Amino acid sequence: MKVLFSDFDGTLVEGNKELSQKNKEMMKRLQDEGHLMVICTGRNIKEFQKDQQVFHFPFDYLVLNNGGHIVDKNYQTLYEKVIDQQVGIDILDHSTSYPHMWSYFCDGKETYAYKDGITYDHSIGDVPIDKDFISLYHHAHHFQILCFNQDDAGMQDTKVCYNYVQEHYQNEVEAYFNLHYVDVVPYGCSKGTGVHQLLKLLKQDIEEVYAIGDSYNDLSMIQEATHGYTFHHAHEDIRQATKRHVHFVYEVIEDMLGGQQDELAR
Numbered sequence: 155m156k157v158l159f160s161d162f163d164g165t166l167v168e169g170n171k172e173l174s175q176k177n178k179e180m181m182k183r184l185q186d187e188g189h190l191m192v193i194c195t196g197r198n199i200k201e202f203q204k205d206q207q208v209f210h211f212p213f214d215y216l217v218l219n220n221g222g223h224i225v226d227k228n229y230q231t232l233y234e235k236v237i238d239q240q241v242g243i244d245i246l247d248h249s250t251s252y253p254h255m256w257s258y259f260c261d262g263k264e265t266y267a268y269k270d271g272i273t274y275d276h277s278i279g280d281v282p283i284d285k286d287f288i289s290l291y292h293h294a295h296h297f298q299i300l301c302f303n304q305d306d307a308g309m310q311d312t313k314v315c316y317n318y319v320q321e322h323y324q325n326e327v328e329a330y331f332n333l334h335y336v337d338v339v340p341y342g343c344s345k346g347t348g349v350h351q352l353l354k355l356l357k358q359d360i361e362e363v364y365a366i367g368d369s370y371n372d373l374s375m376i377q378e379a380t381h382g383y384t385f386h387h388a389h390e391d392i393r394q395a396t397k398r399h400v401h402f403v404y405e406v407i408e409d410m411l412g413g414q415q416d417e418l419a420r
Contacts, residue, residue, distance in 0.1 A: 155188060155189055155190065155358050155359060155360055155361060156189045156190070156360070156361055156362045156363075156364065156410050157189060157190040157191075157192060157353075157356075157360055157362075157363055157364070158181075158184060158189070158190070158191055158192065158364045158365070158366070158406065158407065158410060159192045159193075159194045159217065159345075159349055159363065159364070159365040159366075159375055159379065160191075160192070160193055160194065160365070160366050160367070160403055160406075161193075161194060161195060161345075161366065161367035161368060161369070161372050161375070162193055162194075162195035162197060162202070162205075163195065163196075163197070163332075164333070164368040164369060165366060165367055165368050165372075165385075165403060166193070166209075166211065166403060167205070167209065173209060174402055174403070174404065176402065176404045177402060177403045177404045178209070178210075178211060178212070179404075180403070180404040180407040180408065181211060181212050181213070181403075181407065182212045183407070183411075184407050184410065184411070185212055185214065187411060189410065190214045190215070190356075190358070190360075191212060191213045191214050192213065192214060192215045192216070192217060192352065193211065193213050193215075193216050193217070194216075194217040194221075194345050194348060194349065194365070194367075194372075194375055195216070195217070195218060195220075196218075196219065196220045196299070196301075196330070196332050196337045196339075196345075196371055197218060197219075198218055198219055198223070198260035198262075198265055198298055198299050199216070199218055199223065199225065199229065199260075199262075200260060200264070200265040200276070200277035201260075201265060201276070201277065202216060202218065203229070203277075204277060204278065204279065213227060214226070214227055215227065215232075215352055216229075217345065217348035217349065217351075217352060218298075219260075219298050219299040219337075219339050219343070220299070220328070220330055220337055220339045220343055220344055220345055220348070220371055221339065221343040221344050221345050221346070221347045221348030221349075221351065222234065222235045222236070222298060222299065222339045222340050222343040222348075223235075223262075223298055224348060224351060224352050224355070232352075232355055233351055233352075233355065234262070234298070235340040235342070235343055236262070236296040236297060236298055236340055237296060237297040237298070237299075237300065237326070237327055237338070237339070237340050238296065238326060239294065239295060239296050239297070241323055241326045241327060242259065242291065242294070242296070242297035242300055243291060243292055243294075244322070244323075245300055245318075245319055245323065245327070245338060246259060246288075246291050246300060247288075248315060248318050248319075249300075249302040249315050250268055250287070250288065252311045252314075252315065253270060254269065254270060254304060254305040254306065254311075255269065255302055255303070255304055255305070255311055255312075255315070256268070256269045256301075256302060256303050256304070256305060256335075257269070257287070257300075257301070257302045258276055258299075258300065258301040258302070259290075259291050259294065259297050259299070259300050259301075260276075260297065260298045260299050261294045261295065261296060261297055261298060262296075262298045264277065264290075265277040266285075266287055266290055266291075267280055267287075268287035268288075269305060273285050273286060273287040273290070298339075299337060299338065299339050300337075300338040301335055301336065301337050301338065302315055302335065302336055302338075303334055303335030303336065304334070307334040308334070309334060312334065312335065312336060315336065316329055316331070316336050319336075319338060325341060326341050327339065327340060327341055328340070328341060328342070328343055328344060330344070330370065330371040331369075331370050331371070332369050332370070332371045333369060337371065344371070344374040344375075345367070345371060345372060345374050345375035345378075346373075346374025346375050346377060346378040347374070348375070349363065349365065349375050349378040349379065350378060362380045362381065362410075363378070363379045363380045363381070364379055364380065364381045364382075364383070364406055364409075364410055365378065365379035365381075365382050365383065366382075366383040366384065366385075366400070366403055366406050367384060367392075368384060368385050368387075368388045368392065369388075369389075369392065370389075370391070370392065372384070372392070373392065373395055373396075376395075376396050377395075381398065381409075382396050382397065382398065383396065383398045383399065383400055383406050384396040384398075384399060384400075385399060385400060385401065386399045386400070386401055387401075
């Protein structure tokens with residue numbers, strides 16, 4: 155049996171929410187031929203479920219929150235690690251102090267967003283709600299994941315917030331750049347550890363592990379796999395760190411079923 159770990163945003167789904175129908179068809183074929191399909195993402199469960207209502211991707215497992223939360227196809231939790239309450243509160247106190255900065259948190263039950271004094275229900279598409287974001291996160295018992303990014307997709311304040319997290323909490327959390335925003339997850343979590351953790355949980359005999367992603371937070375996943383892939387259009391740093399390059403996810407699945415790894419190592 156083989157298993158494919160695939161990133162979600164920018165990999166299965168483009169930034170404009172477009173997807174390749176052939177990707178979806180080949181994911182189903184992979185399962186039909188007795189292999190496992192795993193989506194490995196920085197998203198939390200609420201965010202993923204919202205888009206899954208549109209895309210209906212076939213999958214066997216989800217590795218969420220950059221490795222901090224693993225669920226099966228029925229969304230039953232198999233593994234979870236969380237951020238300490240006070241650590242999360244302090245990071246959010248810092249990120250919400252910047253104008254035009256989006257801040258997010260998920261406690262495993264709800265997902266909220268905030269910018270310039272307005273609170274949004276992030277689980278249903280950033281709909282403004284009559285709740286106080288600061289009060290909400292101050293009353294959360296713990297956090298699965300925190301995120302922040304500038305409204306204009308800039309990096310100046312985002313990098314300052316990232317550096318603050320690294321300086322004060324490098325032994326409590328991990329912070330990952332994903333395009334122009336930052337994911338903050340429990341210490342010791344990465345997509346790579348998520349791959350490792352799920353493989354430990356699986357009872358099946360896994361012969362080969364494949365992985366594909368397009369961003370910096372995907373590198374640990376790609377490196378953990380037997381065969382790692384990225385895209386021809388990925389950032390040069392990602393391409394240089396990854397041996398095999400493709401245009402679409404379905405090419406990786408074709409490779410898994412047909413054995414063309416060496417031809418793609420270019």
